[in-house]
Structures are given as C-alpha cells and as structure tokens.
Amino acid sequence: MIRGFAEKTIACxxxxxxxxxxxxxxxxxxxxxxxxLPSLGTELVFxxxxxxxxxxxxxxxxxxxxxxxxGTLSLVFLSTxxxxxxxxxxxxxxxxxxxxxxxxxVGGLFDVLAGIPSxxxxxxxxxxxxxxxxxxxxxxxxxxxxxxLSLGVLVLPYIVRSSQSALExxxxxxxxxxxxxxxxxxxxxxxxLLPNALSGIGSGVILAIGRCAEDTAVILLTGVVATAGLPSxxxxxxxxxxxxxxxxxxxxxxxxxxxxxxxACLVLLGICSVLxxxxxxxxxxxxxxxxxxx
Amino acid sequence: xMVSKDVFAESVFLCCAISxxxxxxxxxxxxxxxxxxxFQEIPLSDIxxxxxxxxxxxxGIRAMIFGTFLIAFLATLICLPLSxxxxxxISSLGGRRSRxxxxxxxxxxxxxxxxxxxFVGIFLxxxxxxxxxxxxxxGVLTASIVLAxxxxxTMILFFTDSLLAVNAAxxxxxxxxxxxxxxxxxxxMLPGALSGMASGFILALGRAVGDTLIALxxxxxxxxxxxGLLEPARTLTAHIALVKAADFDSMAFRSIFACGITLYLxxxxxxxxxxxxxxxxxxxx
Amino acid sequence: MPKQKKEKxxxxxxxxxxxxxxxxxxxxxxxxxxxxxxxxxxSGQGKSTLLGLLNGMWNEVPNTHCSGDIQILLGxxxxxxxxxxxxxxxxxxxxxxxxQEPNPLPMSIGRNMAFxxxxxGIRDKRLVEEKVRTALEQAFLWEEVKDRxxxxxxxxxxxxxxxxxxxRALILEPEILLCDEPTSSLDAKAARxxxxxxxxLKNHCTLLVVSHYLDQVRRIGDRVMILENEGLTNGAxxxx
Numbered sequence: 001m002i003r004g005f006a007e008k009t010i011a012c013x014x015x016x017x018x019x020x021x022x023x024x025x026x027x028x029x030x031x032x033x034x035x036x037l038p039s040l041g042t043e044l045v046f047x048x049x050x051x052x053x054x055x056x057x058x059x060x061x062x063x064x065x066x067x068x069x070x071g072t073l074s075l076v077f078l079s080t081x082x083x084x085x086x087x088x089x090x091x092x093x094x095x096x097x098x099x100x101x102x103x104x105x106v107g108g109l110f111d112v113l114a115g116i117p118s119x120x121x122x123x124x125x126x127x128x129x130x131x132x133x134x135x136x137x138x139x140x141x142x143x144x145x146x147x148x149l150s151l152g153v154l155v156l157p158y159i160v161r162s163s164q165s166a167l168e169x170x171x172x173x174x175x176x177x178x179x180x181x182x183x184x185x186x187x188x189x190x191x192x193l194l195p196n197a198l199s200g201i202g203s204g205v206i207l208a209i210g211r212c213a214e215d216t217a218v219i220l221l222t223g224v225v226a227t228a229g230l231p232s233x234x235x236x237x238x239x240x241x242x243x244x245x246x247x248x249x250x251x252x253x254x255x256x257x258x259x260x261x262x263x264a265c266l267v268l269l270g271i272c273s274v275l276x277x278x279x280x281x282x283x284x285x286x287x288x289x290x291x292x293x294x
Numbered sequence: 295x296m297v298s299k300d301v302f303a304e305s306v307f308l309c310c311a312i313s314x315x316x317x318x319x320x321x322x323x324x325x326x327x328x329x330x331x332x333f334q335e336i337p338l339s340d341i342x343x344x345x346x347x348x349x350x351x352x353x354g355i356r357a358m359i360f361g362t363f364l365i366a367f368l369a370t371l372i373c374l375p376l377s378x379x380x381x382x383x384i385s386s387l388g389g390r391r392s393r394x395x396x397x398x399x400x401x402x403x404x405x406x407x408x409x410x411x412x413f414v415g416i417f418l419x420x421x422x423x424x425x426x427x428x429x430x431x432x433g434v435l436t437a438s439i440v441l442a443x444x445x446x447x448t449m450i451l452f453f454t455d456s457l458l459a460v461n462a463a464x465x466x467x468x469x470x471x472x473x474x475x476x477x478x479x480x481x482x483m484l485p486g487a488l489s490g491m492a493s494g495f496i497l498a499l500g501r502a503v504g505d506t507l508i509a510l511x512x513x514x515x516x517x518x519x520x521x522g523l524l525e526p527a528r529t530l531t532a533h534i535a536l537v538k539a540a541d542f543d544s545m546a547f548r549s550i551f552a553c554g555i556t557l558y559l560x561x562x563x564x565x566x567x568x569x570x571x572x573x574x575x576x577x578x579x
Numbered sequence: 580m581p582k583q584k585k586e587k588x589x590x591x592x593x594x595x596x597x598x599x600x601x602x603x604x605x606x607x608x609x610x611x612x613x614x615x616x617x618x619x620x621x622s623g624q625g626k627s628t629l630l631g632l633l634n635g636m637w638n639e640v641p642n643t644h645c646s647g648d649i650q651i652l653l654g655x656x657x658x659x660x661x662x663x664x665x666x667x668x669x670x671x672x673x674x675x676x677x678x679q680e681p682n683p684l685p686m687s688i689g690r691n692m693a694f695x696x697x698x699x700g701i702r703d704k705r706l707v708e709e710k711v712r713t714a715l716e717q718a719f720l721w722e723e724v725k726d727r728x729x730x731x732x733x734x735x736x737x738x739x740x741x742x743x744x745x746x747r748a749l750i751l752e753p754e755i756l757l758c759d760e761p762t763s764s765l766d767a768k769a770a771r772x773x774x775x776x777x778x779x780l781k782n783h784c785t786l787l788v789v790s791h792y793l794d795q796v797r798r799i800g801d802r803v804m805i806l807e808n809e810g811l812t813n814g815a816x817x818x819x
Contacts, residue, residue: 003700007476011387017379022399024443028414035417090314093307106315108569113318115497115561117504119531120321123554127324153317160314186300214407217506220535242409249413249511265410276405390641467682470634471695471747472671481694482684 032269036262044263045069060229063257065264067230068239071144072271074231075219075240076212078148083156083208088201090156091163096189107164114157122221125150129222142223145234150218155208162204166197199282206279210272216242226251241268322558329551346517346549355553357519361527364520365434365509366502369441373498377446381453386479397454403447412511415440420512429524430514437513437527441505445498452494456487493568500564504557506531530557586652587612587755587785588633590811593647595628595637602628606647608804608811615778615786617800619793620807626789629806630757633787634674635660635667653754672699675748679760681740683747688735689728691743695751710750717783718746719776738769745776749783756780758788762795774799 046054047064054061061067094103125146132140174196178188194201224243231238241264248261344354384396416432419440424431460483468482506529509515514526515536528536530553537550588610595603602625610616618626628637633651637643638660650657653673660670672695683691692711701707711728715721720742724735732743741761748756758777762770777786778799790796796803805812 003697003702007474007480010382010480011476014379014382014387017376018383018396021376021380021443021446022396025399025403028411028418028443031414031418032410086310086314089307089310093304093311097304097307098311102311106311108565109315109318111565111569112562113321115500115504115565116321117506117531117557117561119504119506119534120325120554120557120561123534123550124321124324127328127551130328131324153321156314156317184300186303189303210405214409216407216409217531217535220506242407245409245413246507246511249416261413265413268407269410272405272407273402276402280401461685463680463682464684466678467684467744468694468698470636470671470676470678471698472668472751473698474668477668477698481697486685 032262032265035259036266039259039263040266044260044267062227063260065241065244065260065267067228068241068244068264069267070230071224071228071238071240072213072242074144074238075148075151076209078144078234079151079155079212080205080209082148082152083159084205086152087156087159087204087208088163091160091201092167092189094160095164095167096185096193110157110160113153114161118154118215118217119221121150121154122218124153125218125222140235142221142237143235144223144231144238147219147222147224147238150222151212151215154215154218155211158208158211159201159204162207163197163201166200166204167193169200170196203279203282206275206282210275210279213275214242214268214272216246219243220246241271322555325551325554325558329548329555332548332552355530355533355549355556357517358528358530358533358553359556360519361434361509361513362503362529362531365437365441365513365527365529366499368434368438368523369445369502370495370499372438372442373446373449373502374495376442377449377453377494377498380446380450381457382479384450385454385457386475386483400447400450404451408444408505408507409511411440411444412507415508415512423524427524430526432512432514433524433526434513434520435523437509438523440512441502441508444505444508445501448501449494449498452497453487453491456490456494457483459490460486489571493571496564496568496571500561503560503564504531506535510535585612586610588652588787589648589650591648591650593632593645593649595625595632596644597628598642603632604808606811610785610787612652612785613781614801615781615788615799616802616804617796618787618789618804618806618811619791619796620805622791624806624808626806627759629811630676630759630787630789633660633755633757634671634676635665636676638663638667651755668698672751673753674755674757675751675753676757677741677744677748677759677761679763681737681744681764683732683735683740683743685731685733687729688724688732688743691732692728692747692750695747699751714746714750717749717780718742719772719779720746736769737765738772741765741769741773742776745773745780749780753784755785755787758786760789760791762790762792770795 042051043064045051045061045064045066047061047066049059049061049064053059054066090106094106098106126142128149129140129142129146170193174192175188178192179185183191219240220243223237224240225237226239226243226247228237228239245261245264245268248257248264252258252261342354342359343356346354346357380396380400384393384400388396415436419436420431423429423433423436427435457479464482464486465478468478473481509527509529510532513529513532515528515532516526517528517533518525520527534550534553537546586609588608590606590608593603593606594601606629618629620626631637632645632649637645645661649659649661651660651674653670658665658670660674684694686694689711692714693707696702696707696710701710712721712725715724720739723739724730724743732740735743741764745756745761756777761777762773765773774795777788780786781801788796788799
C-alpha cells in the first residue's frame with residue numbers, strides 16, 4: 001500500500017511545515033517581547049525631557065521616539081486624507097457607472113499599481129520633488145507633503161478595490177428597493193448602497209492606514225530623516241517610526257539605543273496590530289450593527 | 295434639479311477614476327523621463343549587462359538584477375513548501391480549532407511591519423547563520439529565509455482560498471465514497487485549486503521581487519554577482535534606496551531610474567500573467 | 580412462501596440533536612437483508628439525517644449529538660457506526676450513499692468509476708476494467724457509455740449522471756445502499772429507470788430509499804416507513 005504510505009507522509013509533512021512556520025513567528029515575537037518590554041515606558045517616548053513640557057511644546061525630545069511617533073501619525077493622517085476621497089470615488093465609479101471595458105482597463109491599471117514595489121512609488125515621489133525643485137522653487141524638496149502624496153498613491157489600490165468590491169457584492173435585491181420607490185441613482189447610492197457597503201469600505205481604509213504606518217521604502221526616498229524633531233511644516237523633513245527602527249539597526253552606538261530600537265519595534269507592532277484587528281472587526285460587520293442599532 | 299445632481303456626481307466619480315489612472319501611468323512616465331539621459335549616453339545592453347563601477351563610467355545593473363531574482367526565487371522556493379503545508383492543514387487536515395487558530399496566526403502575520411522582520415533578522419538570524427554556516431552572515435541565504443517568512447501569508451491565504459473554493463458537491467461525493475481527509479484533499483480539492491494557487495505563487499514572487507527592506511538590511515549590499523548563497527548581494531530595490539543620496543545629476547544617480555523601470559516592467563508582466571490565469575479558471579468553470 | 584428475513588440494520592432508541600434542536604426521537608427500527616425499505620414523511624423531519632447516521636456522515640460535523648444504539652451487520656459482524664474507533668473510510672465502502680443531486684466528479688466517466696478503487700488501493704488495470712464494466716452493467720448504464728469512457732462525466736444527462744453515481748457506489752460491492760431522494764432532481768422518464776434499477780439491486784445489497792413521492796414509495800418499497808414527529812412508524816400499503 002505504497003499509496004497509503006505516501007498519503008500519510010504528506011499529511012505528517014504538512015503538519016510539520018505548518019508548525020515550523022508557527023514556531024518561527026512565535027520565536028520572532030517572543031524575542032521582540034523579551035528584548036523590548038524592559039524599555040517600554042516614558043523614557044522610551046520622551047527621552048530625558050519632561051513629558052508635560054514636551055506635550056506643551058516647550059521642550060524638544062532628542063533621544064525618544066516621540067517625534068517619530070508624531071511624524072508617523074501625521075503621515076498617516078495626511079495620506080489618508082488624500083487617498084480616501086479619490087479612492088472611494090474611483091471605487092464608486094468602477095462599480096456603479098463604468099462599462100465592462102472600462103472596468104477591465106482601469107481595474108487592470110489598479111492591479112499594476114497594487115503590484116508595484118513600494119520603492120518605485122517612492123522613486124516616483126522623489127522624481128516629482130526633483131521636478132518641483134528644478135522648475136518651481138529651490139526650497140521645495142522631499143518633505144512631509146511629498147511623502148504623504150506618495151503614500152496616498154501607494155494605498156490607493158486598497159481603498160479602490162475594497163470600495164469597488166464592497167459595492168459589487170451587495171445583493172441584488174438591495175439595489176432594487178430604493179429605485180423601485182422612485183429614488184434616483186445618486187439617492188440610491190447615498191442612502192442605501194453606501195451605508196450597506198460601509199463595513200467593507202471601512203476595512204479597506206483601515207488596511208490602508210496600517211500600510212501607511214508601517215511603510216519604510218516610500219518615506220526613505222521622500223523626506224524622512226533621523227533627527228528632525230517634530231514636523232514643523234508640510235514642506236519640512238520629518239521623523240517616522242519605521243525609519244527610526246531601520247536607522248537604529250544600522251547606526252546604534254550603545255546598548256541603550258539598541259534597547260530603544262526594540263521598544264520602538266513593540267510600539268510599531270502594537271499600533272499595526274490594533275489597526276489590523278479593527279479592520280477585521282469591521283469586516284465582520286460589528287461596526288455595521290453599531291451604526292444601525294439605534 | 296435631481297437630474298443635474300446625478301450627472302454632476304457621475305462626472306466627479308469619473309474624474310477621480312481617470313486621475314487615478316493617469317497617476318499610475320505617470321509613474322512610468324516620470325521614471326522614463328528622468329532616466330533618459332542615462333539611456334542616451336550608455337547603450338541599453340551595457341546598462342542591463344554591465345558591471346557597476348561608477349568611477350570608471352560603468353553603470354551596469356546586472357549584479358542587481360541577478361541579486362533581485364536570486365533572492366526572490368530562493369525566497370519563493372523556501373516559502374512554497376511552508377505555504378503548501380499550512381494551507382493543507384488550514385483547509386482540510388486540521389480540526390476545527392486548529393484551523394481557526396492557524397488561520398488567525400497567518401492573518402496576524404500580514405499585519406507585522408516589514409522593518410520588524412528585518413530588525414529581528416539582523417539580531418537573531420544573522421549570528422545564527424554566521425555560526426552555523428560561516429561567512430559574513432549577511433547574504434543571500436539570510437535575506438531569502440526572512441523574505442520567505444514575510445511573503446508566506448500572501449501565498450498561504452491564496453492557496454487556502456483556492457482549496458476551499460472547490461465545489462462542495464465534489465468533496466461530498468468523495469467523502470461518501472470513503473475517501474479520507476488526505477485523499478479528499480489530494481484527489482479532489484488540489485486538482486481544482488491549481489490555477490488559483492499558481493496566481494498566488496506569482497503574486498508572492500512579485501512581492502518578493504518588490505521588497506526593499508529585507509534585502510537592504512540582510513543581504514549585505516555588496517555590488518557583486520554572488521557566487522554562493524552565503525555571499526552578500528544587492529537587489530534593484532536596495533540599490534535605489536542606497537544610491538539616492540548621490541549627486542542629483544550624476545549618471546550613477548540616474549541608474550536608479552533604470553532599476554525602477556525594470557521593476558515596473560516586471561510588475562506589468564506578473565499582473566498580466568495572473569490575469570490570464572484567472573480568466574482561464576473562469577472559462578473552465 | 581415467506582422469505583427468510585435476516586436483520587441487517589437495527590436502530591434502538593436513537594435520538595439525534597443538532598445543537599439544541601432534537602431532530603430524531605426514540606427511533607426504533609429494523610431493516611432486513613436484501614430488501615428495499617422506503618422511508619417517507621413530511622419534509623424537514625429528519626429523513627436525510629437518519630440516513631446520514633448509518634454511514635457516519637455526522638461523525639465529523641461539530642455541534643451534533645447522537646445517543647442510542649445503531650448496529651449494522653457487515654461482513655458477518657455487528658458494528659456500530661456511532662463508535663469513535665471505527666474507520667469511517669471502511670464503513671463508507673460497505674455502506675454507500677446516493678444523493679439527491681447527482682455529483683459526478685469533474686473527470687472522465689472511466690476515472691469517476693475507478694476513483695473508489697483508487698482510494699482503496701486497487702490498481703491492477705485488468706481488475707479495474709472488469710469491475711468498472713460490471714458496475715456499469717448493474718447500473719443499466721454500460722450500453723450507453725461503453726464507447727465513451729474518456730468523455731467528461733459532466734456532459735451526461737441528469738438521469739445518466741445519477742446512474743453513474745449509483746454505479747460508482749456499487750463498484751466496491753457495498754452491502755447497504757442509502758438513497759437520499761434519488762429521483763427528485765430528474766424528469767419522470769429518468770426517474771422510472773432509476774426506480775427499476777434500485778429494485779433490481781435488491782439481489783446485491785440492502786437498500787434504504789428516502790423519498791417524498793408517495794406513489795414512488797408504494798411502487799418500489801417492500802416495506803414503507805414513515806418518519807414523522809421524530810418517530811419512525813410502519814406505513815400501510817406494502818407492495819407484494
């Protein structure tokens with residue numbers, strides 16, 4: 001019964017491989033926790049400066065991750081602001097108004113965008129800043145705004161895809177209800193379709209936010225630096241958590257800095273995990289119930 | 295009044311869709327425009343095939359192309375058995391609780407930032423490789439291993455979805471005929487899932503090709519064609535990240551646009567392949 | 580002359596719960612060798628559930644619970660499909676099942692037929708061909724497909740697909756054949772062929788046929804049982 005033996009081997013092998021993958025992830029996380037937990041605290045975030053003073057703007061933080069955290073948050077906020085309207089409207093157009101030919105063509109372009117390496121998107125942002133630098137003003141260069149624009153482009157496919165599929169997956173009878181009562185296309189969209197598709201769209205937004213928070217390649221080319229303090233303006237350079245981690249791994253000079261690096265990893269992991277779980281919760285329509293149970 | 299509101303809304307949506315499309319095409323456009331001086335001065339074959347020696351006027355990215363595809367293919371090859379095993383267990387071989395737990399672990403992995411994989415890789419894996427295999431520690435093998443773990447959730451989720459999408463009636467038929475779980479998996483689910491799994495493979499490969507940080511942090515970044523798995527290498531993505539600090543107008547600098555174009559073209563190729571395969575699957579069913 | 584009636588399947592005080600809902604209550608019944616028992620009753624009362632208990636289809640489904648005793652005489656021995664230790668694959672080779680929707684696998688007719696043999700490890704080509712032919716003849720399908728065993732099974736008509744599924748179930752020579760509404764998805768003419776086929780199979784195995792067509796039940800059943808209000812009672816109107 002060679003066949004029976006082969007089948008059993010495949011089953012055992014599959015389990016072994018699955019468990020070894022789980023093991024490596026567990027090792028990774030435990031290592032991080034062991035090395036990083038000791039350094040979690042206000043000193044990690046604010047360094048030697050007084051937390052209250054920092055929050056009131058009176059003191060600068062030099063050896064904490066506060067500026068990087070603020071930089072990341074500003075980045076996420078700005079890029080979502082840029083990508084959200086553009087993405088949702090494109091998704092609405094593709095699912096509700098586009099001809100099949102257009103769906104294929106534009107959908108194909110978005111597939112390409114989704115597959116483009118993030119560093120290429122960063123290169124694009126960098127090229128744009130060079131262009132502006134040469135043709136408009138010497139003071140323009142890689143900065144917070146350019147990074148936000150590039151990140152917006154990077155996460156655009158997530159938002160477009162999730163909006164498009166959330167709307168397309170709505171059952172047929174929901175579409176007919178309002179129109180049978182005399183609603184126009186726009187009214188149907190705004191009052192019926194969008195509220196019902198909200199959880200799907202929302203989860204795409206959250207995933208996009210997570211992507212902005214963790215991305216390093218784009219910001220490497222578009223304005224992130226190791227020490228810039230809090231972002232002073234949209235056209236200034238800034239710090240960010242992922243870059244801080246990368247910088248520490250390369251250039252740490254003493255164990256305290258390395259320990260900060262581990263702590264920063266935990267903070268970033270914590271932020272991304274929370275965002276991820278929120279996205280899952282949205283997918284399971286928990287938020288939908290919250291919106292509707294008035 | 296209502297009618298013009300409708301028309302207005304539609305045009306707004308259309309504009310958004312078109313602007314997005316234009317942005318995507320502009321990416322390629324900008325890179326070509328900025329890379330043109332390089333292509334004008336140096337023949338294409340030299341760029342693609344020549345060595346990298348900026349002080350001697352050689353701007354070939356061959357070593358980087360080789361590095362990218364070596365690391366990416368090796369990572370995908372390491373990832374393949376891991377993903378097959380995991381997807382087999384999640385879709386069929388595991389009990390209800392193990393399926394849920396493993397599925398949750400895989401989905402959680404998609405949320406782990408890349409830089410963290412790199413960071414742990416530097417301080418945990420590199421010393422291990424150095425002690426176990428010799429060499430500098432940072433090289434093709436280290437980067438491929440970590441990259442394999444990074445891209446595995448993509449492959450696993452694709453494989454699992456394809457396996458579970460096989461028509462339930464077929465699985466039920468096999469079950470009633472006395473097929474064990476493994477037999478159902480191998481003889482009914484797997485054949486039906488192959489084209490979906492192929493798409494997953496290509497997408498994971500695409501992710502491996504496009505990743506910057508793992509190669510940047512773990513592959514050593516030496517600009518040579520690696521002769522062995524323990525030697526350092528540089529990928530196209532890492533090259534872009536490293537060279538951007540060079541002088542704005544130098545040819546060395548412009549070579550990163552050549553890298554960018556190569557990566558962009560590869561992405562288009564991979565996207566087309568996946569689309570063709572999914573269309574085939576829809577045609578068959 | 581009264582036939583020698585040997586018991587083949589015995590159910591004693593069987594209860595079945597799906598979650599907290601009780602689907603079967605105190606089922607007591609005996610089924611005899613080489614007979615065709617038709618089971619009918621109002622829909623949703625658990626006829627398919629009852630069949631599924633006999634070939635272990637519920638063993639892997641979570642949130643279900645079955646109590647009581649089921650004994651089946653297979654290969655001269657009494658075994659119970661409810662016990663955890665029995666091998667489900669072996670059980671299902673001897674207790675075969677046909678479904679309401681014919682479900683041929685997406686392969687050629689020949690490979691569909693050979694599939695159960697492959698699962699049991701029977702690979703000798705000549706033996707396989709022989710068994711395939713025998714089973715297709717028993718299922719009244721051989722003449723129609725003998726020249727096109729390479730064709731896809733999905734291209735057959737509904738009635739042919741169901742006969743293929745029956746043939747495929749017969750190839751391992753089961754002792755019991757469970758049929759869950761075997762003709763519900765077929766037109767009247769195809770249904771008649773299946774009915775004749777099922778009756779002819781009494782020589783080879785014991786049949787339990789679930790159906791909600793009263794006239795069919797009267798036509799084919801040696802005995803009719805009605806499943807209602809969760810119990811199983813003998814129905815009137817036995818055919819000779």
